[in-house]
Amino acid sequence: MRPVEDLDTPAVLVDLDVLERNIATMAGRARAAGVRLRPHAKTHKVPEIGRMQLAAGAAGLSLAKVGEAEVFVDAGFDDIFLAYPVVGAEKARRLLALGDRARLAIGADSEEGVRAVAGAFHAAGRSIDVLLKVDSGFRRVGVEPEAAPETARRLAGMPGVSLRGVFTHAGHAYLESTPGGVAAVGSSEGETLAAVADAVRHAGVPMEEVSVGSTPSAPHAMTAPGVTECRPGNYVYHDASQVSLGVCAERDCALTVLATVVSVPAADRAVLDAGSKTLSSDALRPTPGGHGFLMGRRSRLARLSEEHGVIAVEPGERFRVGERVFVLPNHACVVSNLHDVVYGVRGGRIEAEWRVAARGKVA
Amino acid sequence: MRPVEDLDTPAVLVDLDVLERNIATMAGRARAAGVRLRPHAKTHKVPEIGRMQLAAGAAGLSLAKVGEAEVFVDAGFDDIFLAYPVVGAEKARRLLALGDRARLAIGADSEEGVRAVAGAFHAAGRSIDVLLKVDSGFRRVGVEPEAAPETARRLAGMPGVSLRGVFTHAGHAYLESTPGGVAAVGSSEGETLAAVADAVRHAGVPMEEVSVGSTPSAPHAMTAPGVTECRPGNYVYHDASQVSLGVCAERDCALTVLATVVSVPAADRAVLDAGSKTLSSDALRPTPGGHGFLMGRRSRLARLSEEHGVIAVEPGERFRVGERVFVLPNHACVVSNLHDVVYGVRGGRIEAEWRVAARGKVA
Numbered sequence: 001m002r003p004v005e006d007l008d009t010p011a012v013l014v015d016l017d018v019l020e021r022n023i024a025t026m027a028g029r030a031r032a033a034g035v036r037l038r039p040h041a042k043t044h045k046v047p048e049i050g051r052m053q054l055a056a057g058a059a060g061l062s063l064a065k066v067g068e069a070e071v072f073v074d075a076g077f078d079d080i081f082l083a084y085p086v087v088g089a090e091k092a093r094r095l096l097a098l099g100d101r102a103r104l105a106i107g108a109d110s111e112e113g114v115r116a117v118a119g120a121f122h123a124a125g126r127s128i129d130v131l132l133k134v135d136s137g138f139r140r141v142g143v144e145p146e147a148a149p150e151t152a153r154r155l156a157g158m159p160g161v162s163l164r165g166v167f168t169h170a171g172h173a174y175l176e177s178t179p180g181g182v183a184a185v186g187s188s189e190g191e192t193l194a195a196v197a198d199a200v201r202h203a204g205v206p207m208e209e210v211s212v213g214s215t216p217s218a219p220h221a222m223t224a225p226g227v228t229e230c231r232p233g234n235y236v237y238h239d240a241s242q243v244s245l246g247v248c249a250e251r252d253c254a255l256t257v258l259a260t261v262v263s264v265p266a267a268d269r270a271v272l273d274a275g276s277k278t279l280s281s282d283a284l285r286p287t288p289g290g291h292g293f294l295m296g297r298r299s300r301l302a303r304l305s306e307e308h309g310v311i312a313v314e315p316g317e318r319f320r321v322g323e324r325v326f327v328l329p330n331h332a333c334v335v336s337n338l339h340d341v342v343y344g345v346r347g348g349r350i351e352a353e354w355r356v357a358a359r360g361k362v363a
Numbered sequence: 364m365r366p367v368e369d370l371d372t373p374a375v376l377v378d379l380d381v382l383e384r385n386i387a388t389m390a391g392r393a394r395a396a397g398v399r400l401r402p403h404a405k406t407h408k409v410p411e412i413g414r415m416q417l418a419a420g421a422a423g424l425s426l427a428k429v430g431e432a433e434v435f436v437d438a439g440f441d442d443i444f445l446a447y448p449v450v451g452a453e454k455a456r457r458l459l460a461l462g463d464r465a466r467l468a469i470g471a472d473s474e475e476g477v478r479a480v481a482g483a484f485h486a487a488g489r490s491i492d493v494l495l496k497v498d499s500g501f502r503r504v505g506v507e508p509e510a511a512p513e514t515a516r517r518l519a520g521m522p523g524v525s526l527r528g529v530f531t532h533a534g535h536a537y538l539e540s541t542p543g544g545v546a547a548v549g550s551s552e553g554e555t556l557a558a559v560a561d562a563v564r565h566a567g568v569p570m571e572e573v574s575v576g577s578t579p580s581a582p583h584a585m586t587a588p589g590v591t592e593c594r595p596g597n598y599v600y601h602d603a604s605q606v607s608l609g610v611c612a613e614r615d616c617a618l619t620v621l622a623t624v625v626s627v628p629a630a631d632r633a634v635l636d637a638g639s640k641t642l643s644s645d646a647l648r649p650t651p652g653g654h655g656f657l658m659g660r661r662s663r664l665a666r667l668s669e670e671h672g673v674i675a676v677e678p679g680e681r682f683r684v685g686e687r688v689f690v691l692p693n694h695a696c697v698v699s700n701l702h703d704v705v706y707g708v709r710g711g712r713i714e715a716e717w718r719v720a721a722r723g724k725v726a
Binding site: 008009010011042064065084085087088090091109110112113116133135139140141142143144171260261262263264265266269271273274276277278280281282283305306307308310320321322333334337338339340360362363 | 427450476502504626627646669685723
């Protein structure tokens with residue numbers, strides 16, 4: 001096995017010990033809470049890592065786009081929830097083809113949105129499993145909790161739709177600045193969605209699945225009575241944002257970017273060969289502050305161009321041209337989407353070279 | 364030829380009439396100024412578009428990474444300047460292999476930085492063309508103007524180095540909020556670099572090439588006496604940032620993203636199937652303000668998640684689920700790097716489907 005030093009830079013490294021521990025920890029949490037774990041595989045987009053999640057007890061995977069589902073079904077996965085409103089005739093056609101090979105479900109928050117997919121499945125004499133998206137406070141997609149019973153009744157009445165439950169994603173957990181705030185959002189997420197499911201049932205529509213999400217909120221949301229499933233994604237890798245949120249420590253972060261100092265044009269400035277093309281421009285959450293941590297250093301990445309990561313060198317630190325550094329990115333999921341390959345590393349040796357097979361599947 | 368309506372979304376469209384006009388306009392400017400045009404192909408990463416630039420009179424291409432040069436040399440390009448400090452033994456090895464098939468030059472701003480490449484070429488009995496990077500005010504990489512003669516003398520004395528000139532990139536033009544400010548940065552860029560070249564010559568080091576860059580600054584920098592070459596990149600596509608800078612109008616923007624409204628959960632909110640995975644998180648320049656213009660609409664993309672573009676719907680405007688919109692991104696170059704394919708469109712028909720062959724070449 002090659003040593004990490006042999007890799008050209010920039011390169012995305014995945015610490016296998018940390019990855020395995022993160023996968024086991026979340027699987028254990030879900031088991032303890034008595035809920036199914038359906039990790040969002042957008043974080044890694046790597047079938048090999050999805051298999052590790054299933055082996056640890058995950059019930060299936062979550063994804064967002066039909067193109068991602070195609071990659072994972074081709075890789076042998078047979079139970080996928082597209083936690084996204086899948087809209088339009090072309091995606092309906094592709095989903096129908098996939099439906100022969102896997103158990104599929106999709107998200108929806110309107111009749112108009114699900115009409116093409118429902119119509120295609122109905123015309124083929126089949127139905128598609130649908131979960132109604134509920135807004136638990138993120139204000140992105142999803143119906144308001146009070147509108148859920150009426151929308152659920154209408155969706156359940158559509159030919160081609162098999163309405164199985166409700167789901168939500170408390171993305172606003174990423175805006176909380178204390179662990180207590182994150183926990184409160186998580187608890188509210190679980191309790192809100194369980195109450196919505198009860199209200200829908202009360203309106204005469206059966207609800208099997210009550211599915212919550214997000215790495216910061218998951219441990220708090222999954223323990224709410226009535227929740228049946230949890231869909232965290234980022235936890236496999238973690239990142240600088242999770243550290244800043246207090247969700248984990250730096251030692252729990254599996255993904256780093258190995259980069260080289262290519263220029264030290266001034267005493268207070270050094271430049272890496274990793275810019276936004278490698279790290280993305282995503283801000284640190286909850287409070288913006290640089291473009292990634294430099295492991296073992298106090299200096300931060302102050303700004304990025306596409307191919308340049310500009311370090312504001314702290315007094316007392318020095319960087320030299322040719323030196324290598326490990327960057328902990330602000331947001332691991334988007335880093336995955338920028339790279340064709342990630343390297344699984346253990347004890348300084350490259351144990352795996354994984355293709356990010358579902359990278360760039362935008363549609 | 365298929366109509367654009369047949370495309371699934373999100374999809375990246377390139378208006379061929381606008382693309383051809385942009386290429387011709389910049390080529391005409393360079394001709395009029397009497398300088399060579401060496402467009403930075405990072406903007407498109409598409410060999411077919413590079414060929415259009417050469418056909419319009421470009422002398423060669425600029426790129427940043429060895430992996431990009433490999434793609435373009437494989438596609439038949441034989442004159443490439445890597446406008447980047449190329450550091451390290453592995454890149455040196457790959458460059459040496461490429462050097463058999465193309466005329467190559469690289470950037471450098473230190474002896475340490477260029478040592479591996481120079482050593483590899485010298486050991487093979489050859490030399491690599493090098494341009495010294497000068498900082499004309501962007502404060503990223505490059506030596507200070509006053510340090511250029513001494514660094515140039517040292518680089519010129521390194522075995523394996525053939526020092527051919529100086530180059531700069533006035534990226535700080537993107538921080539200017541008026542066309543006059545942009546013009547002033549451009550003029551200063553050209554004059555500063557020409558003066559540096561004279562000072563280096565005065566120190567006894569010959570300088571053939573005096574190369575300036577950036578789409579906003581190019582028209583102003585290329586007319587400075589002594590400038591020999593210009594390296595704008597973004598001009599082929601333009602984007603919302605160029606419009607905001609006053610560099611061009613919306614009708615000069617060739618690249619747009621076709622997206623679908625997938626959710627309208629509230630009267631003041633609509634959600635597109637294009638998020639940061641499609642548009643990137645790059646901010647509008649010079650003044651941040653949303654994540655892209657919606658063509659023909661007043662509403663803006665207020666926030667992005669990876670797969671969601673959240674529109675803040677202006678009073679009086681309405682979006683419906685299933686409707687398609689054209690998004691003018693903040694930054695076209697990074698959009699190219701997120702997609703495997705772009706579609707060349709004319710008169711509503713798809714005339715070309717181009718692979719973004721140099722996408723994701725980070726090393």
